[in-house]
Amino acid sequence: GESVGLHLPTLSVQEGDNSIINCAYSNSASDYFIWYKQESGKGPQFIIDIRSNMDKRQGQRVTVLLNKTVKHLSLQIAATQPGDSAVYFCAENAGNMLTFGGGTRLMVKP
Amino acid sequence: KAGVTQTPRYLIKTRGQQVTLSCSPISGHRSVSWYQQTPGQGLQFLFEYFSETQRNKGNFPGRFSGRQFSNSRSEMNVSTLELGDSALYLCASSLVGGGQGTEAFFGQGTRLTVV
Numbered sequence: 001g002e003s004v005g006l007h008l009p010t011l012s013v014q015e016g017d018n019s020i021i022n023c024a025y026s027n028s029a030s031d032y033f034i035w036y037k038q039e040s041g042k043g044p045q046f047i048i049d050i051r052s053n054m055d056k057r058q059g060q061r062v063t064v065l066l067n068k069t070v071k072h073l074s075l076q077i078a079a080t081q082p083g084d085s086a087v088y089f090c091a092e093n094a095g096n097m098l099t100f101g102g103g104t105r106l107m108v109k110p
Numbered sequence: 111k112a113g114v115t116q117t118p119r120y121l122i123k124t125r126g127q128q129v130t131l132s133c134s135p136i137s138g139h140r141s142v143s144w145y146q147q148t149p150g151q152g153l154q155f156l157f158e159y160f161s162e163t164q165r166n167k168g169n170f171p172g173r174f175s176g177r178q179f180s181n182s183r184s185e186m187n188v189s190t191l192e193l194g195d196s197a198l199y200l201c202a203s204s205l206v207g208g209g210q211g212t213e214a215f216f217g218q219g220t221r222l223t224v225v
Contacts, residue, residue: 034213043114043200043216044153089153097166098143098202098214100153 012107019077021104023090026071030092030099035064035075038103039086047075047088082108112137114203114217122223128189131220135182135203141165142184143214144176147198156199159184160206188222196224 013019025033031052036044050057050064050073057064063076073090085108091098115134123129135142143166144156155168159178176186182203188195198221202214 036216041218043202043218046213046215049213091153097155097158097168099155100145102152 009102010105010107012109013080014109015080015082017080019075019080019084019106021075021077021088021090021106023073023075023101024071025073025090025092025101027092027094027099028071030094032093033064033066033073034091034093034098035062035073036089036091036100037084037086038089044089077106080106080108082110084108114201114215116199116201116217116220118220119218120221120223122225123191125191125193125224127191128187129191129222130185130187131199131201131222133184133186133201133203133217135184135201136215139203139205139215140182141204141206141214142178142182143202143204144184144186145200145202146170147200147219148196153200156186191224193224196222198222 034049035047037047038044048059048062048064050066055066061078065074077084087103087105089103090101117132133142141160143158145153146156147153156170157164157176158166162178173189178184198219200216200219202216204214
């Protein structure tokens, strides 16, 4: 079946640098995409979402880019902080079901 | 307002037993979805309930079942537990369901260990 995947399982960045986490999706019918952050021992926490009729959306220190032509989603975190260390999941929605990618672990070096 | 509450937080069961997990969604949310999270398989969708009806179901065996009550609280049940059922079970609530483009809020999960 179709699924959401991630290119990099682990990303290590220096504190203060920008981080980019990538995600590939394959279901062209997906109309809504979400990025979640999961810290150890906690459930996934909503970061930012984007609908398929948009190609960019900005939040506080985060930006999500959607490229429907190549079915690619990315999460950009500006001025990465130690508190950003976590596993990040992208999720796509088609119908009433969220399909999650495998997750990328972001490690922030002080 | 209060977030999504899952109980219990931790559970240890023996193979062959059954288990019931509970999820109280955010007040006003009518959609509750359940997910299984394991290191090997990641986050996998189990099922979604909306207004006491199962609206969507993932690819899990019939040993996994659920229900939703009139107050939107939901329970999931796993019968005849297997070692491979050990996982973090997550519940997510949203206003009308992810399909409508509304964000889903997750609880902290129930860590089930089957021995």
